[in-house]
Amino acid sequence: ISLFFFPPQVLLVACTKDLECVPGFQRKVFYIEQPFEFTEDQPVLNLEFDDCKGNNKLNFEVSNTDFKVERDGTLVALKNVSEAGRAFFVHARSEHAEDMAEILIVGANEKHASLKEIFKIEGNLGIPRQKRAILATPILIPENQRPPFPRPVGKVISSEGTEGAKFRLSGKGVDQDPKGIFRINEISGEVSVTRTLDREAVANYELEVEVIDISGKTIDGPVRLDISVIDQNDNRPMFKEGHYVGHVMEGSPTGTTVMSMTAFDADDSNTDNALLRYDILKQTPTKPSPNMFYIDPEKGDIVTVVSPVLLDREAMETPKYELVIEAKDMGGRDVGLTGTATATILIDDKNDHPPEFTKKEFQATVKEGVTGVIVNLTVGDRDDPATGAWRAVYTIINGNPGQSFEIHTNPQTNEGMLSVVKPLDYEISAFHTLLIKVENEDPLIPDIAYGPSSTATVQITVEDVNEGPVFHPNPMTVTKQENIPIGSVVLTVNATDPDTLQHQTIRYSVYKDPAGWLEINPTNGTIGTTAVLDRESPHVQNNVYTALFLAIDSGNPPATGTGTLHITLEDVNDNVPSLYPTLAKVCDDAKDLRVVVLGASDKDLHPNTDPFKFELSKQSGPEKMWRINKLNNTHAQVILLQNLKKANYNIPISVTDSGKPPLTNNTELKLQVCSCKKSKMDCSATDALHISMTLILLSLFSLFCKSFP
Numbered sequence: 001i002s003l004f005f006f007p008p009q010v011l012l013v014a015c016t017k018d019l020e021c022v023p024g025f026q027r028k029v030f031y032i033e034q035p036f037e038f039t040e041d042q043p044v045l046n047l048e049f050d051d052c053k054g055n056n057k058l059n060f061e062v063s064n065t066d067f068k069v070e071r072d073g074t075l076v077a078l079k080n081v082s083e084a085g086r087a088f089f090v091h092a093r094s095e096h097a098e099d100m101a102e103i104l105i106v107g108a109n110e111k112h113a114s115l116k117e118i119f120k121i122e123g124n125l126g127i128p129r130q131k132r133a134i135l136a137t138p139i140l141i142p143e144n145q146r147p148p149f150p151r152p153v154g155k156v157i158s159s160e161g162t163e164g165a166k167f168r169l170s171g172k173g174v175d176q177d178p179k180g181i182f183r184i185n186e187i188s189g190e191v192s193v194t195r196t197l198d199r200e201a202v203a204n205y206e207l208e209v210e211v212i213d214i215s216g217k218t219i220d221g222p223v224r225l226d227i228s229v230i231d232q233n234d235n236r237p238m239f240k241e242g243h244y245v246g247h248v249m250e251g252s253p254t255g256t257t258v259m260s261m262t263a264f265d266a267d268d269s270n271t272d273n274a275l276l277r278y279d280i281l282k283q284t285p286t287k288p289s290p291n292m293f294y295i296d297p298e299k300g301d302i303v304t305v306v307s308p309v310l311l312d313r314e315a316m317e318t319p320k321y322e323l324v325i326e327a328k329d330m331g332g333r334d335v336g337l338t339g340t341a342t343a344t345i346l347i348d349d350k351n352d353h354p355p356e357f358t359k360k361e362f363q364a365t366v367k368e369g370v371t372g373v374i375v376n377l378t379v380g381d382r383d384d385p386a387t388g389a390w391r392a393v394y395t396i397i398n399g400n401p402g403q404s405f406e407i408h409t410n411p412q413t414n415e416g417m418l419s420v421v422k423p424l425d426y427e428i429s430a431f432h433t434l435l436i437k438v439e440n441e442d443p444l445i446p447d448i449a450y451g452p453s454s455t456a457t458v459q460i461t462v463e464d465v466n467e468g469p470v471f472h473p474n475p476m477t478v479t480k481q482e483n484i485p486i487g488s489v490v491l492t493v494n495a496t497d498p499d500t501l502q503h504q505t506i507r508y509s510v511y512k513d514p515a516g517w518l519e520i521n522p523t524n525g526t527i528g529t530t531a532v533l534d535r536e537s538p539h540v541q542n543n544v545y546t547a548l549f550l551a552i553d554s555g556n557p558p559a560t561g562t563g564t565l566h567i568t569l570e571d572v573n574d575n576v577p578s579l580y581p582t583l584a585k586v587c588d589d590a591k592d593l594r595v596v597v598l599g600a601s602d603k604d605l606h607p608n609t610d611p612f613k614f615e616l617s618k619q620s621g622p623e624k625m626w627r628i629n630k631l632n633n634t635h636a637q638v639i640l641l642q643n644l645k646k647a648n649y650n651i652p653i654s655v656t657d658s659g660k661p662p663l664t665n666n667t668e669l670k671l672q673v674c675s676c677k678k679s680k681m682d683c684s685a686t687d688a689l690h691i692s693m694t695l696i697l698l699s700l701f702s703l704f705c706k707s708f709p
Helices: 008-018 108-119 684-688 693-707
Strands: 029-033 043-046 059-062 067-069 074-077 087-093 098-106 139-142 151-155 166-170 182-184 190-193 204-212 218-230 243-249 257-260 277-284 293-295 301-304 320-328 338-348 361-367 372-377 392-398 405-409 416-420 431-440 455-463 476-481 489-492 506-512 518-520 526-529 544-553 560-570 578-580 583-587 594-601 613-616 626-630 635-640 647-656 664-677 680-682 690-692
Touching: 029 043, 059 067, 067 087, 098 139, 139 151, 166 182, 182 204, 257 338, 277 293, 293 320, 361 372, 372 455, 392 405, 405 431, 416 431, 476 489, 489 560, 506 518, 578 664, 583 594, 594 664, 613 626
Parallel strands: 029 098, 139 218, 243 338, 361 455, 476 560, 583 664, 647 690
Antiparallel strands: 043 074, 059 087, 067 074, 087 098, 151 190, 166 204, 182 190, 204 218, 243 257, 257 301, 277 320, 293 301, 320 338, 372 416, 392 431, 405 416, 431 455, 489 526, 506 544, 518 526, 544 560, 578 594, 594 635, 613 647, 626 635, 647 664, 664 680
16 A cells, blocks of 8 residues: 655644544644733634534533633633633543643744644755655643543544554553553554553653554554643642741831742643742731731742831730741632642841840949959840840949959840959948949941940948958068077067957967977967977978968957968088998808998088098907998998908998088998808808907907906
8 A cells, every 4th residue: 555644733634524533623733813802702713523423411621711612612711811821721521532622822923833833844845745644643631531441532544545454553651661551443543541641750652653564564654643641730839848937137128028938830830730829828926917928929939018117026926927828820710729838937136225224223232351243233125135136245334443343244134243353341442333334245226326224333332341360471481590499589470450440459379380399479479489490300391391370359259360480490410420221241252342332311401411421440450351432422332351251240330421510420330241152142140140340359358458467
């Protein structure tokens, strides 16, 4: 068979009567050249619908509520319409068929271009096109159709028939995912949909139809078959955020933009189904005006509509407003679907109220010598407590030359805490007057200033207390030589009573005397010694002995003052040197006869210490057994002159310091001569032998005396 292709809409219009009846609108797209306005009850055009079975129970539905379709298919304007939009749809349904047609409202110059686009006519009409016999007109299917399915939605026609030839449909929605949505009657070419469509899931299907023979070989085609899903208003507007929060400064001019709220509609954005309009459904609270705000119906911008005077945060029952915002599609018409969201608008504070003291004068009483908070100054401020427009800053502007007072803000109460930071003296001044001002952390707005109520006076009364006597000076220092005679005068202390108006007497006593060396005359304060002052005492630190004394007045109750005495003790040569070590060991067969290195120390200070002088007591007998050599100012070495037998020996040694006069310490060095074998020293047997050079000399002297009566 020979196949020819014609532009489908043209072929449909031209050849409808020559072909078998196709149920539905006989044209899928209708054009209206828009006048200045549509007049009420004016017939606009005639829509031809045929279900091929008499159009029994035929009804029309129009997506634009400004129009209706009569039973005979006449499209009529319901009212005077100056702006009808660019497109709307007519849905027709009878007992045996239903279909959708699109109404396009265009200007006279647009119609030709639109037809070219829909008919897919080439720009150069002079180029010949191959003619085909398959007629595959575009199919329009409303989404959300109800069962039963499958439901016929269109028909593909071939102008010539060949025995055994049949139609085949392919593409996404047929044999590609999502599969099985559309199918075609192989013989009649009727196209059916098998389930409900969702335009928001898939808006267009591009299929291909061809004619094949019995073996499956393509006879004609493929020809493109476009199926468009017609949008229905099945999606409500949705706001992007669950809750919106906006801020506006109090006193803002009328028309100040607060915030913007936009919603989204999943329906076709080119139709009224997604044309949104915004409105404020509810405002809470409704004072001082039930209409504090306005929302732009098209943009969603929320602005203030009251005067700046009404937008006064301090005059409102609450600085927070809740708005219920509605978005409605279908351009806001009654048939539109709606979505809502809540907007919270906070009226932000500005510093338009200065802080004011609750009274002009405050009173405070404080005892002399006491520090700390003495009074809390209270202020009032109508601004927001959470801001610097409320927080107070206090300043003492007069009456504080000695900087005895400070004032700080209590962050919880905003009160001014006035404190004494330097003890006050009743005898110097019994009264103080302070002038204090209060300001905010944030500056006031330009047309507001601080007034007289932002300053206050504080009258402070100082109470007299019985103060303890004061030593002069304190601490007291004196230098004395140690070992001064008992009863020596160290110092006479002086204490005075600050309470000059009370004429009290003072008595003295010892408070702390660690070594028990001192006493004090209770009347005149003379300190004397009751024991020898010893610089080497453990109670003396760095040559200084410290004692504490009390001065007690005759008040009721009496007050006490404490004085500290530091006695610097000068050293005298009152300590003999000490020798170390006092025990030495040596092997009886030792080759190195250097027995031990001796050291000397002295508790006294230089020059009453080293250099020390080391000496051996006189050795008697035929042979000397040891000698001592000085190594330096503080050390000497004992050397054996020969090996000695295993025994204990006591070596008399004297050590003398360099004091004036010098002091000498006579002591003995115990020397153990031990047996040494295999690097082990055995001194056990020496304990039985105690050979003292002194005893030997005495014994020899006794024998000598007996020999010569």
